Amino acid sequence: MRYFSSFFFILLFSHSAIAQQPVPIATDLFKVYKLHEESPGSPPIPALFIYDAQTQQIIPPQQVLKIFSRDKTLSAKAIKGITIFSKKTSTKKISQEELKNASRLINTNTRYIAFFHNMGQEMLASYPEFPELLAAENAIIKHLSAQDDVSLYIFA
Numbered sequence: 001m002r003y004f005s006s007f008f009f010i011l012l013f014s015h016s017a018i019a020q021q022p023v024p025i026a027t028d029l030f031k032v033y034k035l036h037e038e039s040p041g042s043p044p045i046p047a048l049f050i051y052d053a054q055t056q057q058i059i060p061p062q063q064v065l066k067i068f069s070r071d072k073t074l075s076a077k078a079i080k081g082i083t084i085f086s087k088k089t090s091t092k093k094i095s096q097e098e099l100k101n102a103s104r105l106i107n108t109n110t111r112y113i114a115f116f117h118n119m120g121q122e123m124l125a126s127y128p129e130f131p132e133l134l135a136a137e138n139a140i141i142k143h144l145s146a147q148d149d150v151s152l153y154i155f156a
Contacts, residue, residue: 020145022116022152028103029155032115035098036089046133048085048140050150051113056093059112061086067112067150071143081136085116103153111149116140118154 025032036049036058049058050067064086068074074082096108106113118141124134144152 022141022145022154023105024155025103025105025153026155028105029115029117029153031102032099032106032153035094035102036092045117046085046119046137047087047115047117048082049087049089049115051094051099051115053096053108053111053113056095057091058089058094061088067147068139068143070147071139074139074143075135077132078135078139081130081132081134082140084133085136085140106153107151110151112147112151114140114144114150114152116144116152116154 033047033049048064050064051057052059052063061083065079065082068079068082099106099108099113118137119133121134121137124130124137127133141152141154144150
């Protein structure tokens, strides 16, 4: 019985750790962008969009920074990069059903659903003149993955 209890707790904690990992949704990310695009065309890349499940809208960049303000360890360089990644979008409502139709991998059981078209560490390393982008990519993935009320979906 003691072994079963230990195994159960290991599974429970393992599931919690897995649930916090960013989920790669690749090309489905473009389907999500099309739901809230202001004008037809290709989406801005790289980009960070955060959907608020309560208001059913993509939040503006100023509110994105409020989510990151929970982390007092972010550097000024990372914050500058986050503002570069955060894009302005339309204010139209997007239902949770529309999000689920855009990708079967999207789970709408959290308050915020973050979509991050990241550039990748290798590509960012080839642009040493923009250190804030590398700092921001690391901070975005680390910070949003650690939040209980945020689900993170990335392009990678």
